[in-house]
Amino acid sequence: MTFEDALQQALNGLSFGALLFILAAGLSLIFGMMDVVNLAHGAFYMLGAYVALSVTRATGSFWIALIVAPLALAAFGLIIEPLLLRRLRGRHLDQVLITIGLSLVIADFIRLRDDWGWGATVRSLPFPAGLDRSIQIAGSDYPTYRLFVIAFSAALAFLLYVLHRRTRLGALVRAGVGDAQMLSALGVDTDRLFTLTFAVGAGLAGLAGVVAAPVFGLQPGMDIDALIYSLIVVVVGGLGSLSGAIAGSAVVGPADTFGKVLFPQFALALIFAIMALVLLFRPTGLLGRVRIGR
């Protein structure tokens, strides 16, 4: 591998990590607040991408889709949480099971909507105007969209960090309360808080779906890939904290990218090996506060 190749792959790894951060942040947020691992997170991501596809087709603008799709997913979360999860408050495992059922329904829905231009065939979302070319970096061409992903994700991380530090919701997340009784004792309307949390998490999944779509395309199975990657990121980085999501995506993104280049047959094995090592030697994840194993 030449220096130029290495630099190029490093940027690719960074941009994949940046995307994983958007994806994992939502999953981690929901877990941090509600103690629920949302297994429909991948399906939300997929739905976000397909909504973006429709919006872009209708309006001709990726940028409108970038705003509309996350909002649509957040609205969906606002409906789903009170409808399904609220009934099972305190039964965390059952809430997780519900999200499995939900992901089945969403994926099937997308597969069957040929008439909306969704369906089971591979679809693609063009790069937005202005970001569809390459620029020269260290003597080789590099797609500007990937640089945009890095910048966008960094800006999002900064925004989330500020919210985390400055808002009441952020304070609650940082405290890692996650206990409905404790929250009520603090005078928090837990139903509203959890619904809001779930909506924001779903919105982040949708956002990741839009941002990823021009790079990876849209096809059946993308929901499962997204779910697996986000699970690995939060296990490696640590569940329920913003810094954990950052650390996990910073490790998994580049590792996966370099793995695919260096030993294509075993790329997945590499990130699973990293996950296994973290589990064995650091059961809370790199920066987590929740112990996953013993």
Place this chain on the structure above:
Amino acid sequence: MSRPALARAAIVAVAWLALATFPEWSQFWESSRFATGIIRQILIFAIFASSLDLLVGYAGLPSLGHAAFFGGGAYAAAIAAQRLGTDELVVSLGAGILGAALLALAVGFLAVRAVGIFFLMLTLALAQMVFAIAFQATDLTGGSNGFSAVHRPILFGIDFNAAGNLYLLVCVTFLLVLLLLWRITTSSYGRALVGVRENERRMRALGYDTRTLKLSAFVLAGAIAGVAGALSSYEFRFVSPNDVALSTSVTGFVMVLIGGAGTLFGPVLGAAVVLLIERVLPSQLPAQTVLGIVFILFVVFARQGIAGALRRMVRA
């Protein structure tokens, strides 16, 4: 044997005989062959779901990666038969069981360190790695094309290529697996698994090496899933990455929960319901959507599954 136990054994024997002779006594029904095929598949998935129930229902280990051992067993059976150039049942079934058990040992070694939701996350992620291997190791598995033209096995000169013989093989295996699971769940070991489910901390204080207990259950369940996988490879003469995929793990989990976790016959009922939805439901209805909705309804309203609801009705 006590009288109720004797009566129960008699009922099981009669029910099984009726099941095993289904192709004979239903032969004048126009859909007999179709129904026999469906029953064969239900029984294969019932074995799979029952093995998962040993984890989910008895040991309290919510595995969302059980397809790794179903598909792993199917691949191991098919590959062993092809590479060794034999159709002997002992070889392919043995390879299926062994392959699945070894995979379960590797996955379980990591997964049993986690509890509850984290166990579920880890089994899901690790099984996905098995899926990736099945997908990428094209030389061994045929990759995305799958492993086709699997031979149906022979045993003592009985050729299971004949549909009737295959049906009997599945019926007999189903009976043996259920008897084995009944024996396991009623043994001291089975009680110990329930102990782990109910209060793992206390089990450790009683001197139980709970990690070994959980790992052993995981391997045992994986091996039985391997039996189901091998049978499935005979049934469809085809193994594909789909057999290892998350959707198959989810299907197994749905069967266990709909039927009733922690019961012997619950997963069998669940397998029947799910396969009937998938295979018999009018094709214009979206099967996965129906399955997802049914699953959600059961989790919310009937967490004990069909078996639990029936039991409550009998008591009331």
Place this chain on the structure above:
Amino acid sequence: MIEIRELRRDFGGIRALAGVDLRVEAGERRAVIGPNGAGKTTLFNVLTGELPATGGTMRLGGTNLDSLTTWQRARLGLARMYQRNELFNPLSARENVLLSITSLGGAYRPLRSPTSAEVAGAEAVLAQVGLEGRGAVPARALSHGERRQLELALALARRPRVLLLDEPTAGMSPAETQRIAALIAALDRSLTLLIVEHDMDVVFRLADRLTVLHEGRAIAEGTPDEIRSDRQVHDVYLGKVVES
């Protein structure tokens, strides 16, 4: 039988155990008393390995426990009756006790049923704690007093060498308290007991010797009479009880 040296356990900045020394001879019945927050339950949790120690060493019958897991310590003959009942609720009383008996090895063989000797052993232990005839009742359906008795049966069934009793009479009526105290008093004298208990009548009735724990340290040790007359102990603990 039990030898604890310089045992420490911190929770964040809080010293729950600040260097506890404790030596209990084989067959001795030792009570550990002290006000709430003195570190008694923490001492038990660290001794059984349910909480890791921050420092110090523990020995059981000469074997160093420090690097052993909870289940390995239990195998050495350390049993515990919990303050809050930790039973297996859907299982019957007999099955609960059988779980404790088969932990000695039988439960690791998937095709083995409890032997008739094990079942007889379970019945004997149930009878010993006064639960004869209640073997088939699910643990969750027993009364609070019966659940405490079953909790004791679980600890006894494994024939331990050392039994930790964490507030055996917690939440009991006077009649139930008498009953469980009598059961404990009647235990085999070869069994080493370590008792945490708030009811001083029960303590003075059961214990050969007492250790007073205060702010994570053992501040006094002696026979019941010696402790009763110790001024320091009066100041930190007994005084309040005697006055009230």
